[in-house]
Amino acid sequence: MGKAESGVLMLGLVVVVIICEAAAYDYFQMVEQWQPATCSDKKLRFGCRQKPKQVFTIHGSWPSNYSRARSKPCRGSRFDITKIAPIRAQLNQYWPDVVNGNHQRFWEHEWSKHGTCSEKQFPGRAYFQNALNIAKRHDLLSILKKAGHNPDGKVKQRASIEAAITKAIGKRPVLRCNFNKSNARQLHEIVLCVAKNGVALESCTKFAAATCPNTFVWG
Numbered sequence: 001m002g003k004a005e006s007g008v009l010m011l012g013l014v015v016v017v018i019i020c021e022a023a024a025y026d027y028f029q030m031v032e033q034w035q036p037a038t039c040s041d042k043k044l045r046f047g048c049r050q051k052p053k054q055v056f057t058i059h060g061s062w063p064s065n066y067s068r069a070r071s072k073p074c075r076g077s078r079f080d081i082t083k084i085a086p087i088r089a090q091l092n093q094y095w096p097d098v099v100n101g102n103h104q105r106f107w108e109h110e111w112s113k114h115g116t117c118s119e120k121q122f123p124g125r126a127y128f129q130n131a132l133n134i135a136k137r138h139d140l141l142s143i144l145k146k147a148g149h150n151p152d153g154k155v156k157q158r159a160s161i162e163a164a165i166t167k168a169i170g171k172r173p174v175l176r177c178n179f180n181k182s183n184a185r186q187l188h189e190i191v192l193c194v195a196k197n198g199v200a201l202e203s204c205t206k207f208a209a210a211t212c213p214n215t216f217v218w219g
Contacts, residue, residue, distance in 0.1 A: 017117075017137075017202070024065065024074075024117070025063035025064060025065050025117055025118060025196065026064065026065040026066050026196060027063075027064055027065075027066075027193055027194060027195055027196055027202060028061050028062060028063055028064065028118070028193070028194040028195075028196075028198065029059070029060075029062040029064050029118065029174075029191050029192075029193060029194075029204075029208050030058075030061050030062075030131065030134050030135075030191065030192040030193070030194050031058070031059040031060050031062060031176075031189050031191050032056040032057065032058055032059060032135065032140055032189060032191075032192075033056065033057060033058075033059040033188060033189050033192050034055075034056055034151070034187055034188060034189070034218070035048075035052035035054070035055055035056075035057060035098050036052045036151075036188075036219065037064055037178060037186050037187060037188040037212055037218075038052065038055060038098045038099065038188065039052040039098065039099070040177040040181055040186070041163075041178045041188070042178070042180060042181055042183065043097065043178070043179075048098055048099050048100075048101075049099070049100055049101045050101055050154070052098060054141075054151055055141060056140045056141055056161045056190065057093075057096055057098065057135075058094055058095040058131055058132075058135055059189060060110045060113075060114055061110075061114065061115075061127065061130065061131040061134070061194075062114045063114060063117035063118040064207070065207075065208050066205065068154060069192065073113065073206075074116040074117035074119075074184065075116060076116030076119040077114075077116065077119060077123070077124070078112075078116075079107065079108040079111045079112060080124065081104055081107075081108075082096070083124040083125045083175070083209070084107070084124070084125050084128050086125070087105075087125065087128060087129055087132065090132055091103065091107065091128060091132070093137050093143070094132055094136070095128070095131065095132070095135075100217050107128070109111060111127065111128075115127040118198075121196075121197075121198070122198060129164070130198045134192065134194060134198075138168075138169055138192060138201075140165070140190050143163070143164060143165055143168040143169070144161065146168075146188055147164035147167070147168070148164075149161060149164060149218075151218050151219045152218075152219055153217055153218070153219030154217065154218075154219070155215050155216070155217055156187065156215065156216060156217065156218050157214065157215060158175055158212050158213065158214050158215065158216065159214070161175060161187070161218075162174070165190065166200075169192070169201055170201065170203055171193065171201040171202055171203045171204075172203035173190055173191055173193075173204060174190070174191040174193070174204040174208045174210045175187060175189070175190060175191075175210055175211075175212040176188050176189040176190075176191065176209075176210060176211045176212060177211050177212040177216050178211075180217075184216075184217055185213055185215075185217070186216055186217045186219075187211065187215040187216055187217070187218040187219060188214065190206055191204060193205075193208055
């Protein structure tokens with residue numbers, strides 16, 4: 001075999017490996033963050049650059065698998081802001097950079113770390129559009145308020161919050177907490193688990209790790 005043929009073969013193998021890596025996921029973790037909890041995180045030294053809104057916004061849509069919480073880092077196309085130009089206004093609203101206000105850099109980070117893992121099925125704009133669709137279809141704040149749970153800074157029962165969401169969407173979510181500046185555990189993120197097709201919800205398993213204790217504050 002000549003050098004040219006060897007080079008072509010090796011290139012082909014590299015392409016196959018990249019494609020396989022990009023497809024190695026079983027479901028998505030649709031992670032939405034409560035803005036005030038992000039900004040009052042004990043680990044966040046200087047807080048957020050702008051005052052947080054009392055809303056859940058997208059942290060990311062993470063291709064994951066059942067053997068570990070997240071897939072290995074994937075390689076794929078570089079982030080191209082022009083591909084999401086038609087939905088940029090929606091992304092500003094539903095998927096902002098809560099901490100620094102640099103939305104484009106945040107989207108680039110999420111695409112490079114997570115979006116490339118599902119690029120074969122959700123290339124470029126489709127990845128971001130799919131996350132928007134899920135966030136709009138399942139309004140977490142409205143679901144919780146309708147069930148009588150309000151972000152009033154009072155202690156909440158994890159089981160009650162989980163039950164309210166499960167009743168509304170038909171599948172079990174995952175709750176993640178952090179520590180606020182007063183060292184109290186607070187609701188930070190809600191994770192919805194989404195099938196590989198990016199549409200159907202499924203109940204989250206232990207592989208989508210939860211970090212909330214039985215009680216926590218939300219406000």
